[in-house]
Amino acid sequence: MEAKSGVPDIIVRRLPQYLRALTQLQAQHVHSTSSQELGEKLGISPAQIRKDLSQFGEFGKQGTGYSVNYLVDKLQEILNVKRVWDIALVGAGNLGHAIARYQGFTNRGFQIRLVFDQDPEKTGERIGDLIIQDSRKIKELIPAHNIHIAMITVPASAAQKVAEELVAAGVRAILNYSPNPLSVPDWVHVEHIDPIIQLQHMTYYLE
Amino acid sequence: MEAKSGVPDIIVRRLPQYLRALTQLQAQHVHSTSSQELGEKLGISPAQIRKDLSQFGEFGKQGTGYSVNYLVDKLQEILNVKRVWDIALVGAGNLGHAIARYQGFTNRGFQIRLVFDQDPEKTGERIGDLIIQDSRKIKELIPAHNIHIAMITVPASAAQKVAEELVAAGVRAILNYSPNPLSVPDWVHVEHIDPIIQLQHMTYYLE
DNA sequence: TAGATTGTTAATCGATTAACAATC
DNA sequence: TAGATTGTTAATCGATTAACAATC
Structure with missing residues (x-):
């Protein structure tokens, strides 16, 4: 990649x-x-x-x-950000909620359009303008919304499976908030956010 | 640095x-x-x-x-992570809450010990085991807890000022979640998390 | 022993910087 | 014009890789 x-x-x-x-x-x-x-x-x-x-x-x-x-x-x-890219977010836990509510995406080229969670207690619930969708609808809704970028905020153990579903649904770029490496086809771009990696880089220099 | x-x-x-x-x-x-x-x-x-x-x-x-x-x-x-590093978090908004509740720090060498917010409506409120403190107590509580690492999750406009207060209180490493560059003395380490930077890196490669 | 894999040296490759002619 | 700053070339610097003796 x-x-x-x-x-x-x-x-x-x-x-x-x-x-x-x-x-x-x-x-x-x-x-x-x-x-x-x-x-x-x-x-x-x-x-x-x-x-x-x-x-x-x-x-x-x-x-x-x-x-x-x-x-x-x-x-x-x-x-490539003169347009607005629609984004799907998978995982409506604490972090997913916070990201879905974050106002800073819009004027930098991005907009969260879909939020998924696997928990039936959460589906239907609202986050701002968005309604949490059942993760089983990834396959259907992501192509229907012509979405090519996703963020993953599910627990580590579920991340790889979610990534595979996203890729199958047409996603070509993933921002991974789980502390797991994702294995994806090589035409899919993955960026990783793991704050602990960055903290450990700094503690190297602290006594 | x-x-x-x-x-x-x-x-x-x-x-x-x-x-x-x-x-x-x-x-x-x-x-x-x-x-x-x-x-x-x-x-x-x-x-x-x-x-x-x-x-x-x-x-x-x-x-x-x-x-x-x-x-x-x-x-x-x-x-340097055979020990546990205590961390202060400044900014108890959506993202701050999510991070304060995140369970993944502990077994990788970190523990959030203090949460600050400037809003008097929030101070006193609990997040898990933590009680949100008034930001004005940064100067007092951070040295008292012997804390040297902080995370900043305040709005962009407040980030620089918070960074300066943290540095004055003895913080030597900052993980900055705001989309602002921080200007700090050169003996302070700063790592930056800005998801949009990573998204824009990927959109370069998408058509 | 034969096979595997380390730690390290030397060669290659790529990225950064210094310097400057071009020109606004 | 004089001063400033670009875009680019060539030189330097540093990081990665290939290869292999050492040895478990």
């Missing part, structure tokens, strides 16, 4: 960070920036930022830097 | 993944493994795993591989 047009994945991974920083500048009504300024914000060298961006086009002007609006637009295009 | 004894940070970042995979093997009562097997699980080359581990000692045996229990023990030592 890497390389599309041949741009190294390590570069692609930095683009969303550039976009986030630029969007924040936009919110502060900053119209113009430079690789220097962006680099300071992100802890990335200016040369690297220019090199990364140059993979996709010439977005700046010598002497003046980059137009914030223009670069935001271009990065949204490159990252 | 890098390099302790001089082991490259890129290697340190892989250690928690090794530990997680090994713990899973342990749960399946597997007693012995090899760089080959571990590599397949993690999508990392066997040579790299051996090289990474060799930075810290000789943990394997030619011909037979690694004892799972022994390697788990060694990695826990290296990562």
